Amino acid sequence: MRNIKTDLAVEAHEYYVGDGNNLPDGIEHKTEDYDDVKVTVVDVTNENGKRAIGKSIGTYITIEAKTLKHLTDYERENIEDIFGQKLRKLLEEKGVGGGDTVLVAGLGNNSITPDALGPQTVEKLDVTRHIMEYMPDAVIDGTRPVCAIAPGVLGNTGIETIEIIKGVVEKIKPAAVIAIDALASRSTARVGTTIQISDTGIEPGAGVGNRRKGITEETLDIPVIAVGVPTVIDAATIADDAVEQVISAIKKEGKTEYFSRFDDDERYKMIRSAMDETANMMVTPKEVDTIITDVSAVLASGINKGLHD
Amino acid sequence: MRNIKTDLAVEAHEYYVGDGNNLPDGIEHKTEDYDDVKVTVVDVTNENGKRAIGKSIGTYITIEAKTLKHLTDYERENIEDIFGQKLRKLLEEKGVGGGDTVLVAGLGNNSITPDALGPQTVEKLDVTRHIMEYMPDAVIDGTRPVCAIAPGVLGNTGIETIEIIKGVVEKIKPAAVIAIDALASRSTARVGTTIQISDTGIEPGAGVGNRRKGITEETLDIPVIAVGVPTVIDAATIADDAVEQVISAIKKEGKTEYFSRFDDDERYKMIRSAMDETANMMVTPKEVDTIITDVSAVLASGINKGLHD
Amino acid sequence: MRNIKTDLAVEAHEYYVGDGNNLPDGIEHKTEDYDDVKVTVVDVTNENGKRAIGKSIGTYITIEAKTLKHLTDYERENIEDIFGQKLRKLLEEKGVGGGDTVLVAGLGNNSITPDALGPQTVEKLDVTRHIMEYMPDAVIDGTRPVCAIAPGVLGNTGIETIEIIKGVVEKIKPAAVIAIDALASRSTARVGTTIQISDTGIEPGAGVGNRRKGITEETLDIPVIAVGVPTVIDAATIADDAVEQVISAIKKEGKTEYFSRFDDDERYKMIRSAMDETANMMVTPKEVDTIITDVSAVLASGINKGLHD
Amino acid sequence: MRNIKTDLAVEAHEYYVGDGNNLPDGIEHKTEDYDDVKVTVVDVTNENGKRAIGKSIGTYITIEAKTLKHLTDYERENIEDIFGQKLRKLLEEKGVGGGDTVLVAGLGNNSITPDALGPQTVEKLDVTRHIMEYMPDAVIDGTRPVCAIAPGVLGNTGIETIEIIKGVVEKIKPAAVIAIDALASRSTARVGTTIQISDTGIEPGAGVGNRRKGITEETLDIPVIAVGVPTVIDAATIADDAVEQVISAIKKEGKTEYFSRFDDDERYKMIRSAMDETANMMVTPKEVDTIITDVSAVLASGINKGLHD
Numbered sequence A, B, C, D: 001m002r003n004i005k006t007d008l009a010v011e012a013h014e015y016y017v018g019d020g021n022n023l024p025d026g027i028e029h030k031t032e033d034y035d036d037v038k039v040t041v042v043d044v045t046n047e048n049g050k051r052a053i054g055k056s057i058g059t060y061i062t063i064e065a066k067t068l069k070h071l072t073d074y075e076r077e078n079i080e081d082i083f084g085q086k087l088r089k090l091l092e093e094k095g096v097g098g099g100d101t102v103l104v105a106g107l108g109n110n111s112i113t114p115d116a117l118g119p120q121t122v123e124k125l126d127v128t129r130h131i132m133e134y135m136p137d138a139v140i141d142g143t144r145p146v147c148a149i150a151p152g153v154l155g156n157t158g159i160e161t162i163e164i165i166k167g168v169v170e171k172i173k174p175a176a177v178i179a180i181d182a183l184a185s186r187s188t189a190r191v192g193t194t195i196q197i198s199d200t201g202i203e204p205g206a207g208v209g210n211r212r213k214g215i216t217e218e219t220l221d222i223p224v225i226a227v228g229v230p231t232v233i234d235a236a237t238i239a240d241d242a243v244e245q246v247i248s249a250i251k252k253e254g255k256t257e258y259f260s261r262f263d264d265d266e267r268y269k270m271i272r273s274a275m276d277e278t279a280n281m282m283v284t285p286k287e288v289d290t291i292i293t294d295v296s297a298v299l300a301s302g303i304n305k306g307l308h309d
Helices: A009-018 A047-053 A073-093 A117-124 A129-134 A161-172 A235-252 A264-274 A288-307 B009-018 B047-053 B073-093 B117-124 B129-134 B161-172 B235-252 B264-274 B288-307 C009-018 C047-053 C073-093 C117-124 C129-134 C161-172 C235-252 C264-274 C288-307 D009-018 D047-053 D073-093 D117-124 D129-134 D161-172 D235-252 D264-274 D288-307
Strands: A027-034 A037-044 A058-064 A102-106 A146-149 A176-185 A194-198 A224-233 A281-285 B027-034 B037-044 B058-064 B102-106 B146-149 B176-185 B194-198 B224-233 B281-285 C027-034 C037-044 C058-064 C102-106 C146-149 C176-185 C194-198 C224-233 C281-285 D027-034 D037-044 D058-064 D102-106 D146-149 D176-185 D194-198 D224-233 D281-285
Touching: A009 A027, A009 A037, A009 A047, A009 A058, A009 A194, A027 A047, A037 A047, A037 A073, A058 A073, A073 A194, A073 A224, A073 A288, A102 A117, A102 A161, A117 A176, A117 A224, A117 A288, A129 A146, A146 A161, A161 B161, A194 A288, A224 A235, A224 A288, A235 A281, A235 D235, A235 D281, A281 A288, A281 D235, B009 B027, B009 B037, B009 B047, B009 B058, B009 B194, B027 B047, B037 B047, B037 B073, B058 B073, B073 B194, B073 B224, B073 B288, B102 B117, B102 B161, B117 B176, B117 B224, B117 B288, B129 B146, B146 B161, B194 B288, B224 B235, B224 B288, B235 B281, B235 C235, B235 C281, B281 B288, B281 C235, C009 C027, C009 C037, C009 C047, C009 C058, C009 C194, C027 C047, C037 C047, C037 C073, C058 C073, C073 C194, C073 C224, C073 C288, C102 C117, C102 C161, C117 C176, C117 C224, C117 C288, C129 C146, C146 C161, C161 C176, C161 D161, C194 C288, C224 C235, C224 C288, C235 C281, C281 C288, D009 D027, D009 D037, D009 D047, D009 D058, D009 D194, D027 D047, D037 D047, D037 D073, D058 D073, D073 D194, D073 D224, D073 D288, D102 D117, D102 D161, D117 D176, D117 D224, D117 D288, D129 D146, D146 D161, D161 D176, D194 D288, D224 D235, D224 D288, D235 D281, D281 D288
Parallel strands: A102 A146, A102 A176, A176 A224, B102 B146, B102 B176, B176 B224, C102 C146, C102 C176, C176 C224, D102 D146, D102 D176, D176 D224
Antiparallel strands: A027 A037, A037 A058, A058 A194, A194 A224, A224 A281, A281 D281, B027 B037, B037 B058, B058 B194, B194 B224, B224 B281, B281 C281, C027 C037, C037 C058, C058 C194, C194 C224, C224 C281, D027 D037, D037 D058, D058 D194, D194 D224, D224 D281
């Protein structure tokens, strides 16, 4: 397969199929439509599927809206409802019931704007665990104990994110963790418009800030639902797209003998190495501050809807 | 004693003595001068001292500068040096050696400006634990493993701060915790100018945000050094000062029979209850944003100096 | 009259009447109810009224909601609608028609949270003047040319706010200015809950940051509508309330001879001078950051509704 | 010449010469060294020079440090001193004397992080004009009247930036304007490390936010000194570099007949059009928040040094 850098299973699938491959054994793919919102479910069911698109075994639900910012009240509620329902369903499939405590972890660096999606979401979330513990009569029926942390990033804490989360999990014993993270996508059109929910947790190396160790059911011993929205695209992606454009323009002239040597993966590696200098650069929309503000509000509200009756 | 609301032992002591009391058994008090910086050490040595000034048994070191913002390079370095030395000395007296891991906890709510001192300080701190673990050759001699968290506040996390810290402490096993917190003082002159370091940890109910459960050696099983700077004053304090002013003006007229009934404590309670409405109000300097920015930089830099050789 | 510090005409009126005075010639007062929203109109019609409540001749419309933050969509729209209609009506009464250009000025210091209401409101406002100029076909009918500035404060610019606004007004020649400003109120209950609209402009010395020179029809030669929401209360207010409480408790004992000398105004002055030290302090709700965020959104949206069809 | 997108004259010159061109009539170029700081002066002296490197006639002084963030006190002072001296010299060459009023304009959008350099700089600047006017005895000799505005951006104000500045200039009649702006560079190494000072003012279309109309001596009738630091690089730049890399790899194979048709300019245009989708994207360092904080402090302090004795 092509070596593409995306945190979205739906994009990895697109590129696999776009390269002329048939859907392999181990990948299932279906779509649903809700008004202006498109939902895609990609299931990676075995090792063969994992190899094909480079994503762990599990279910990836993608909610694609035209935008997640400057929404009308109606559009916002529609997206929050769909997101909340899908989130609840994934939790239930993992055996997490309506009264079970959930810990929401907002991953990322709150002072790097496009990486602040997780911390900003937990700041806006309704937490209920302490109220249910100290003032049980003050909560209405159907409320579930929800708590939240923003563990920060290794470079600022000196502690692996998984260590902090595991420490808190062992102390308060939730039934599941929901981990919110900013993602990188391949397509500029998906930045700030697409929510991915998956039951795989967060794999090492994913996310804007390159989480170093996995935050998964394997490391935490409880289900981990990952929720993410792309807020950046990879700088190499932009370069790669441009090179592809130029090469195909040249190919159209009919002289292709010199390009047979360049397969896509080789090209990407070459560009990547030519771009070492830009390793610390990120590509974001100009209005990334607004995107983080608006999208974190949608995520917080959708999680509230999904977790309580 | 008078019921005064201050997180500073030096103020509690001042008021005790100012009320005409002699220094009781159980309180020791001494001062040192360093250029424009005054250092006061109040030792509460027994239960009698604790009752007298309402502060736990332990050592309280107060560093008073003319200001902690808009400092010249020289003034800033002087204060950071003094603060770093005092901090190191307290740690050593608690048996924490130069190579031992220290966890710095920045308490408070990062989105309420005057309560953000702790989170802002840890954001500016040099953390080294992960570098010493993954790239031991990259650190110079005399560096100590330092790590840091900003655990957030109960209202935003649904988890007692002590639970988060204890979870992390059990996971990474530091030798001591340094807890940074915004304080309330009685005097407007001490807001943003005074650093208090103590070996007592953080008592329940202290701090701007009213930490609910203690973060102390008793709850964590390792030494806890508390570091704080006043960033607010109590609204009732302002009212109480005004009432005292008016009453003493009346007393000067020579008619005191109606005031014998009002002792200071009764008066404060009366005012407090009259002020229920302002319970959610805080009194801060207008330039509180700048104070937090500048003071957190001084604290972070002083801690760096105190922890590494 | 009592020397009370409030930017709200409705409070000045309340205190005047509360002191046992009859409504004087020169003050008209009426109220309207819209669901949970109460609208009060105070008209100061002559110099006598001005002296009585200490407010310039003109109309003061006060919209009091239970809160302006964390509103449901319905409540928010209701308040925005009422605010927009009242604003439009005041403009029309001043002869400003539907197609006339309006300049919105967001007064205050964007980096002092409670003073940032003006700058935050203009940031969220829809501006249309440049679109109507460069792409007239892109705007729908009923749109009016709206432009906006955040002129900053004297201490940061070295320029009187009126000079900046006058410079811009002479350049772009709007038909009216709407000046948004954070206010001080007497009652904590009105902080973040009450919108005042008036056709008097901004008088010297009003507002959190003490605007030094008036921004009025007199200085700008075009109508100036002032819009404000209380975000702070005066520290002296808190003290004064407490003193009043204590004195009335004493008075209840039946011995009043010593208080005949203290009229309210004298008392306030005495407290004020006793509070010189707190001159630079402000009293705000703890959640003032959220209030500014939410209230500025309500103001921006209400102005949008009031200015366009 | 190659169509390169950079706001730095020093880069435009480098690319011109790097393409194998000799220095044309109309361009003068010299360098100076101060410790770790390199100063380059590019003079564009006539229309021929202007055409060659695509920069207006005038003097461009570039101060290149290894970094402008996390500086030691010594490094920071060195850079501020050099910057201050160069700024003062340019002003003097334009006939602006030590006592003349200077207006500093911080261009850009304060809520888009990499575009906030101008507004953040003026916020940190010492302004003196109002003190010299109202309290002339309070200032020390050698102080000059300095004032400052952050006019915002067309999309937020509905007013061309030049209109706001011109309005204020006509009101307060300064002798010169210093306009601070965030720049785009071609090289990632110059982001956050290079200060450009020029006597040309700000040309239309320059800057991160694409200022639409010039802020120049021609439009304001007084000298305009432009000060800028690159905070972003052009997304097309990254793509173009990658394509160049690939093409030269192919060329090394010895088959060049297909590339004779592609001159550099054509290639850049092709890429640009292929990148329409990324038009709204920007490429910034991950730590852009810190860069803006630190660089704006250096600029403010250097301007203070340059403007007062």
